[in-house]
Structures are given as C-alpha cells and as structure tokens.
Amino acid sequence: xxxxxxxxxxxxIVEGGYAFCTNRDCATAYFAISDMIPKASLRxxxxxxxxxxxxxxxxxxxxxxxxxxxxxxxxxxxxxxxxTKDGLCACExxxxxxxCCLADFRQIEKSDDC
Numbered sequence: 001x002x003x004x005x006x007x008x009x010x011x012x013i014v015e016g017g018y019a020f021c022t023n024r025d026c027a028t029a030y031f032a033i034s035d036m037i038p039k040a041s042l043r044x045x046x047x048x049x050x051x052x053x054x055x056x057x058x059x060x061x062x063x064x065x066x067x068x069x070x071x072x073x074x075x076x077x078x079x080x081x082x083x084t085k086d087g088l089c090a091c092e093x094x095x096x097x098x099x100c101c102l103a104d105f106r107q108i109e110k111s112d113d114c
Contacts, residue, residue, distance in 0.1 A: 044094075065108065
C-alpha cells in the first residue's frame with residue numbers, strides 16, 4: 001500500500017492495519033481505525049481516469065467489455081493469465097487494492113452473462 005501513495009503523503013503512513021475501499025464512488029482509497037487516505041493521494045489515481053481492470057498490463061474495464069462483445073476477450077485474458085503464471089505481474093505494487101485482477105475478469109464475464 002505504501003508505494004501507492006504519492007510523496008509527501010506517503011511519509012506519514014504507518015504500514016499495516018489499512019483496508020482498501022472497493023467502492024468506486026468513494027473518495028477514500030485506504031482506511032484504518034484512526035486514519036484515512038483519499039484516492040486523490042494515490043500515484044495512479046486521476047479524477048478523469050477510466051476504471052481499470054488490470055493495472056499491470058493497462059487494461060481498462062471498458063476495453064475488456066468491448067472485447068467480450070467482439071469476441072477477442074479470451075486472447076486478452078489468456079495473455080494476462082500467462083503473464084501471471086510467468087511471474088511478470090506486479091499486482092501487489094501496481095494495483096491499489098494489492099490483489100490480483102484475474103477474479104475481476106471473471107466478475108465482469110459473469111455480469112455480462114457471457
């Protein structure tokens with residue numbers, strides 16, 4: 001989490017005890033019992049930014065949804081799966097949630113009734 005926060009905001013963070021807010025409409029990125037870090041303090045955050053699906057390989061949700069529609073999604077997902085198997089992803093440091101995006105691919109597929 002620490003590497004996600006911009007300087008100088010990252011200088012006062014005590015590592016541990018923070019949770020990631022998954023609500024996209026919320027202005028909070030991380031929260032703890034006595035602290036809150038806004039999304040505006042994240043290195044990868046821009047107010048005009050499109051919702052990202054895969055931070056490691058720069059795949060947005062809208063691009064993946066379009067690929068589901070035009071039949072190219074399987075190749076896109078296979079690429080991410082292979083890179084993950086090869087250890088070439090960096091989810092812990094690139095994804096603000098700190099978790100792997102592969103479950104998010106499946107969630108979008110289910111929500112689009114594919």
